[in-house]
Amino acid sequence: MSARRTVLLTGATGVVGRSLLREPGAVRLLPAARAATVPDAGEPVVRCDVTRERFGLDADAYAELAARVDVVIHSAGLTEWGLPAERYAPVNVEGTRRVIEFAREAGAPVHFMSTAFVAALADTAPVPLRAENVCRNYITSKYAAEELLRSSGIPHAIYRPTNLIGDSVTGWTSHPQIVQQMSDWLGRGRAPFLPVHPGIRMDFVPQDLLSKAVLRAIERGDDEGEWWVTLGPEAMDVETCVGIVVKQAAERGRHLTVPPLLDADGLAPETIAEQPPMTRSYLSVLRDVSEVTRCSGGVLPTSMPELRDRYGLPAVDDTAAYATTLAYAARHLA
Numbered sequence: 001m002s003a004r005r006t007v008l009l010t011g012a013t014g015v016v017g018r019s020l021l022r023e024p025g026a027v028r029l030l031p032a033a034r035a036a037t038v039p040d041a042g043e044p045v046v047r048c049d050v051t052r053e054r055f056g057l058d059a060d061a062y063a064e065l066a067a068r069v070d071v072v073i074h075s076a077g078l079t080e081w082g083l084p085a086e087r088y089a090p091v092n093v094e095g096t097r098r099v100i101e102f103a104r105e106a107g108a109p110v111h112f113m114s115t116a117f118v119a120a121l122a123d124t125a126p127v128p129l130r131a132e133n134v135c136r137n138y139i140t141s142k143y144a145a146e147e148l149l150r151s152s153g154i155p156h157a158i159y160r161p162t163n164l165i166g167d168s169v170t171g172w173t174s175h176p177q178i179v180q181q182m183s184d185w186l187g188r189g190r191a192p193f194l195p196v197h198p199g200i201r202m203d204f205v206p207q208d209l210l211s212k213a214v215l216r217a218i219e220r221g222d223d224e225g226e227w228w229v230t231l232g233p234e235a236m237d238v239e240t241c242v243g244i245v246v247k248q249a250a251e252r253g254r255h256l257t258v259p260p261l262l263d264a265d266g267l268a269p270e271t272i273a274e275q276p277p278m279t280r281s282y283l284s285v286l287r288d289v290s291e292v293t294r295c296s297g298g299v300l301p302t303s304m305p306e307l308r309d310r311y312g313l314p315a316v317d318d319t320a321a322y323a324t325t326l327a328y329a330a331r332h333l334a
């Protein structure tokens with residue numbers, strides 16, 4: 001595909017949006033956001049609230065936008081975990097319906113940022129995800145958005161990233177995320193034990209790999225496909241992950257004892273419930289994220305080999321990228 005495509009990017013202020021805006025590419029990205037300004041935006045911001053009719057634009061502005069846009073990257077979403085289902089639906093489900101309506105008017109394909117966690121809801125899941133899992137309502141809303149796209153008749157590509165970490169080379173991220181927060185807590189020696197499911201992988205992907213895949217796909221005109229942006233069997237095990245945190249803590253003068261790993265399925269409920277509130281909260285999230293991976297088979301499905309072949313994604317050592325992410329977080333985000 002030779003002409004430079006004009007791409008509307010929803011969620012431009014988010015972790016993924018900011019990473020996309022910094023990634024060199026041969027497309028024109030129009031940042032769409034609720035905010036008036038977006039760092040690193042090369043084009044004026046399109047004010048956009050996906051919960052509002054026509055994104056909150058008047059009819060003329062909406063039609064003019066639809067006439068300019070060739071492709072939509074839909075990255076806006078409510079990503080916080082642990083909220084009731086009715087909080088996610090307006091943004092993640094109805095918001096995607098509005099994006100589809102817009103794409104239909106624009107004659108544009110949609111590149112949608114879903115999540116690898118939908119694997120935990122698949123019919124093939126070895127065990128069902130508990131109803132009270134902290135991620136469940138979020139995952140269910142992302143799955144519902146995927147279903148809307150699949151039934152829309154609109155050309156679309158779905159990307160399912162695992163937990164994203166900082167840039168593969170510098171560790172940069174626009175805001176800290178769950179991996180950095182959880183690692184910081186662990187690195188401060190606050191974990192009495194770690195409730196995890198035996199054999200699961202800690203699957204972290206640097207955010208720039210997702211951005212590269214999406215931009216290369218759009219540049220080539222690959223507007224259909226479903227991509228698991230994960231490392232699958234290449235991902236590190238829990239012991240390796242904890243070892244990296246302990247080593248980084250030692251470099252900052254904190255000598256930790258490695259907390260014991262306890263089988264999350266075999267834990268009596270009071271083992272977590274009787275901890276102080278902050279500890280309880282971190283341990284519960286860890287157990288629930290581990291459960292999501294367990295329900296996905298312990299090792300997430302992956303398209304990384306195909307993404308490397310097709311889009312030239314670099315083969316990144318996840319242990320090195322994770323260490324770089326932690327070092328960046330310690331310097332800039334603490």
Ligand SMILES: NC(=O)c1ccc[n+]([C@@H]2O[C@H](COP(=O)([O-])OP(=O)(O)OC[C@H]3O[C@@H](n4cnc5c(N)ncnc54)[C@H](OP(=O)(O)O)[C@@H]3O)[C@@H](O)[C@H]2O)c1
Pocket residue numbers: 010011012013014015016017033034035048049050051074075076077078079080091095113114115116142160161162163164165177
């Ligand atoms: N980061 C990850 O590790 C990861 C992993 C798997 C999947 N994903 C998926 O990737 C997408 C982007 O994730 P992220 O990490 O960039 O999330 P994020 O940092 O939480 O950013 C969310 C983005 O959505 C925007 N947004 C929220 N409500 C909106 C609304 N009503 N109208 C318009 N925009 C709205 C936010 O804008 P404001 O600044 O105005 O709030 C922000 O730009 C999400 O859909 C998420 O499900 C992310």
